[in-house]
Amino acid sequence: MEPEMIDKRNFYINGSWVKPLVENDLDVIDPATEEACAVISLGTKDDLDLAVKAARDSFESWAATPVEERRALIVKLGEIMKKRLSELGEAISLEMGAPIDLASQDQAGVGPSHLKGFLDALDEFDWEKPFKEGQTIIREPIGVCGLITPWNWPINQITLKVIPALAVGCTCVLKPSEIAPLSAMLFAEFIDEADFPKGVFNLVNGDGAGVGEAMSSHPDIDMMSFTGSTRAGALVTKGAADTVKRVTLELGGKSPNIIFADCDLEKMVTGGVEHCMENTGQSCNSPTRMLVEESVYEQAVSIAKVAAENVHVGNPREKGGHIGPLVSQMQYDKVQSLIETGIKEGARLVTGGLGRPEGFNRGYFVRPTVFADVTPDMTIYKEEIFGPVLSMIAFDGSENEAVRLGNDTPYGLAAYLSTDDKEKGERVGRRLRAGMVRVNRKGLGRGHPFGGYKQSGNGREGGVWGLEDFTEVKILSQ
The missing domain is CATH 3.40.309.10 (Aldehyde Dehydrogenase; Chain A, domain 2)
Incomplete structure (x- = not known):
């Protein structure tokens, strides 16, 4: 008896699972068998627009939510992730071929570990500090963030981007790798179960030429955080240039x-x-x-x-x-x-x-x-x-x-x-x-800065450095 095909065609937008505006199925291939194990939809710019609008509409209220309330939701998310860790490991093993022990312990396990690192950093984060007399340095969330994550360590990169963005008060749209999207879909389920406000986190599947390119150039996205190849990172940077948005990149290596x-x-x-x-x-x-x-x-x-x-x-x-x-x-x-x-x-x-x-x-x-x-x-x-x-x-x-x-x-x-x-x-x-x-x-x-020099990218993920990447710096003089 053949295993049942997993159907993950919907996107997570504004707190709900919604159908794509245009049907465009893509098979997810099990690399151990070369056979389809699941089906997703590839989104379009119109799907992305809906997700970005939801993130934009929810930004002001989420940014104004007390840090303690945002932290409590992230703690709840971590508890759900730990409870469903075996599901996460199974999804990662199926979608990208990691042996089940590695997938469950290392691949899935880094999610709760990074989350804890961000909570520790959040507890010590300097939101405000005096500069000169009557002047204050203030850190504020940058806004709506477009997040593109790879297939090789899927939950690792999703956690390193989504958690700090939400922690500091940003809202986001995630485009996981279309090659290994199943763990990302589970992560969206965890967000939904944790009951984050509508529009704070959104997920649209798609490929780089479609949704990825539209994200980079989108006028209502304030920041792009991308992990993947150096070639693709350069394209994200070029796509973002006309709107002069911040771009952070975690790219290749030859260590x-x-x-x-x-x-x-x-x-x-x-x-x-x-x-x-x-x-x-x-x-x-x-x-x-x-x-x-x-x-x-x-x-x-x-x-x-x-x-x-x-x-x-x-x-x-x-x-x-x-x-x-x-x-x-x-x-x-x-x-x-x-x-x-x-x-x-x-x-x-x-x-x-x-x-x-x-x-x-x-x-x-x-x-x-x-x-x-x-x-x-x-x-x-x-x-x-x-x-x-x-x-x-x-x-x-x-x-x-x-x-x-x-x-x-x-x-x-x-x-x-x-x-x-x-x-x-x-x-x-x-x-x-x-x-x-x-x-x-x-x-x-735990909580160390992850990132590199030269064509390995810019910015740092993890701990306090990861939080800082999703903030703007303001000086207030009065």
């Missing part, structure tokens, strides 16, 4: 992972490979360029080979620590093409390579792949692959060369380095042009 010889090589190389392969390599902050001190380079290549071959590929419905498929045929074709390019351009294929892993004849599954002897002129050194593919490069061991190669990218989202010399770690970390630098795989605290 370096610098391995000095004085670290625990086995631990750090293995951890670096596992991190690169996590979420099937579909994370913008993934450490995809491993720069290894040449005195231990071949040893590191051998460790990486074993580590990658210990990364198992499996069915996302099954429990375990394996990785699942890529999200779509387009991603599968892109990753296959880049692996082929790496081979043709002369990189040493250590393990993995073209085609599906053994035992798979359908689904967008790929082989965990490691390339060695990658050079800066190679495509796989420069381009974000967004798959479980690691590029290894030797460097001469000097801090200057490590920093030069680490910064040798148009991106600057994250950077990683490993050394047992604490002072060296701080010196090198301070010189890397990236928004998030982690030494010896040390974690980041």
Whole structure:
């Protein structure tokens, strides 16, 4: 018996589920089977206009709502999210292929975690502070916000945008990725169950050329917050230019992972490979360029080979620590093409390579792949692959060369380095042009700023920085 098709054709506008003005169905594809698992509607500019009007009409009253009342609604939303976390995990696993343990624990679990981080920041937020005598600096909500989120960490990005926008008194229209919209539809259900005022949160599905482009240029949207590819981020910025709205962007990455010889090589190389392969390599902050001190380079290549071959590929419905498929045929074709390019351009294929892993004849599954002897002129050194593919490069061991190669990218989202010399770690970390630098795989605290330098975007998400991004600064002198 075939599973029943999930019907999510309606949009959430002005506190109600409404039909699209024009029928335009799109199948949601299960990447593990390549078969349709759900159907949504792609909206139009007219659908968006209704959502923006609802957000505009509700803005003044929501902005004037006491912070304590807005906070209480967000707390309620968090409770609902936790109660329905397993549903959220199942939706994420189905729509984008994350194995069910990763989908339930990490992918869905970041929602309540980020929400708590924003509540902590909200409790300490400086809404007003004195400047000079008789003068006050005031932070106010910027207005109606257009939010566009990606498919690779869907609830992560939805929470990082919707929660701070609502917390500071903005209203919003969300356009989730049309590739992985099911978790977003659940999130809208959570908002509805929490009983937020009508029009404060709205959801319209659509593609970038339709709803996305209309959002960027919409005269009644005051701010765009976009997460996705650098190419699409540039289009959002261009679309927003005529209305001079604020644009915050969280874009691509090609993050370096610098391995000095004085670290625990086995631990750090293995951890670096596992991190690169996590979420099937579909994370913008993934450490995809491993720069290894040449005195231990071949040893590191051998460790990486074993580590990658210990990364198992499996069915996302099954429990375990394996990785699942890529999200779509387009991603599968892109990753296959880049692996082929790496081979043709002369990189040493250590393990993995073209085609599906053994035992798979359908689904967008790929082989965990490691390339060695990658050079800066190679495509796989420069381009974000967004798959479980690691590029290894030797460097001469000097801090200057490590920093030069680490910064040798148009991106600057994250950077990683490993050394047992604490002072060296701080010196090198301070010189890397990236928004998030982690030494010896040390974690980041809840509410930390997430974002990058250069073509990785602008603005920061998370904690107090995420709240500030959705505010205007006013000086009042009297």
